[in-house]
Amino acid sequence: MSLKRMDNVLIVVDDLEAVKAFFIELGLRLEGETTVEGPLVGKLIGLNDVRATLAMLRTPDGQGIELDKFHAPEAIRYGPVNAPVNSYGLRRIMFAVENIDAVLARMREHGAELIGEMQYEDTYRLAYIRGPEGIIVALAEQSA
Incomplete structure (x- = not known):
């Protein structure tokens, strides 16, 4: 079995509308937006009582960025908002x-x-x- 492609990258956000508008202005298009919740979602991502709004954006060549706004459980911020590029994690x-x-x-x-x-x-x-x-x-x- 081999890797076929990358489908999307997830970014958890607090202000979904502001981040969505930022990426749309950059040139991505909004593919869709929905709210997900329930035990199946929780089982998939390892959290209980999940409720989140998702917005899927696509680049002109079809690559995806998924923006998630968690309503429950509340999202957790690790580190400062303006962390430098050399901070651990996806930067x-x-x-x-x-x-x-x-x-x-x-x-x-x-x-x-x-x-x-x-x-x-x-x-x-x-x-x-x-x-x-x-x-x-x-x-x-x-x-x-």
Whole structure:
């Protein structure tokens, strides 16, 4: 048996609407939103009395980001919201973009904070931004 693909990445959030709007502005499309609850959900994820709202977003090439807002049990925050990139755990998501300056301007208008940017040799221009709830997104524009 071999790995076929990655279906999605889960991000647990508190302000589902703000994070959803952030990723939609970045260029993902909302595929659907639903609320899940009950013993089968709890058994799957190892929690009791689960109730959560899920929003599934897709990149233009079909990769998924699932945003979950837990209503019960309440989500638990580990560490500071603005943890640095070298903190343990999943720290950032990277997207390939066209016209990084335009993307940065749009995302700043949506509350994103620029962490830093650089030109990597003559192949990529990179930028790290911090969005709602401290989510770090890397942007990569391939040089012409």
